[in-house]
Amino acid sequence: MALSIYLATRKKLVSHGVRDTRDGNLTLTDRDLFVRFVKLERAQRLKSFEAVQAAVQSIEAYTNSIGKRYLALFAYMYLRFSDGTPKMTEADEALESGGVRKIKEYRRAVTDEEIVIAAWGTVQFNRYENGFFRALYAHRS
Secondary structure, eight states: OOOOHHHHHHHHHHHTTGGGSHHHHHHHHOHHHHHHHHHHHHHHHHTOHHHHHHHHHHHHHHHHHTTOGGGGHHHHHHHHTSTTSOSEEOOOEEOTTSOEEOOEEOSSOOOHHHHHHHHHHHHHHHHHHHHHHHHHHHTOO
16 A cells, blocks of 8 residues: 555655754644645656756745755755665766766666756755755754
């Protein structure tokens, strides 16, 4: 039996460590914030890049409005650690023609849209992870 979207969202957030800090736990206890993560899960299931971006922007705006912008890190992690991210990437192979061959292995067959969503989430995660993790753990207690 498939998990409800609410339980699936909760399970993913917990797997990303939201319970490790008081502020992180807000993603589960703040109803308005949690509902935004459920919308992100829905958008991701629809494999719609525009819907995913809109959901993430909603999370960013909300977390900013409550003075905890760094909690948006969990939205980026949500995408970064999805099936659209390769489970294994082999070293680039230089080709005689000057090109490069890239080989990536995924957990399952994924669409181009899923790959773009995960890549965008990874870019956002990489951009903000250091500062956001610092802020998140500074408010650990």
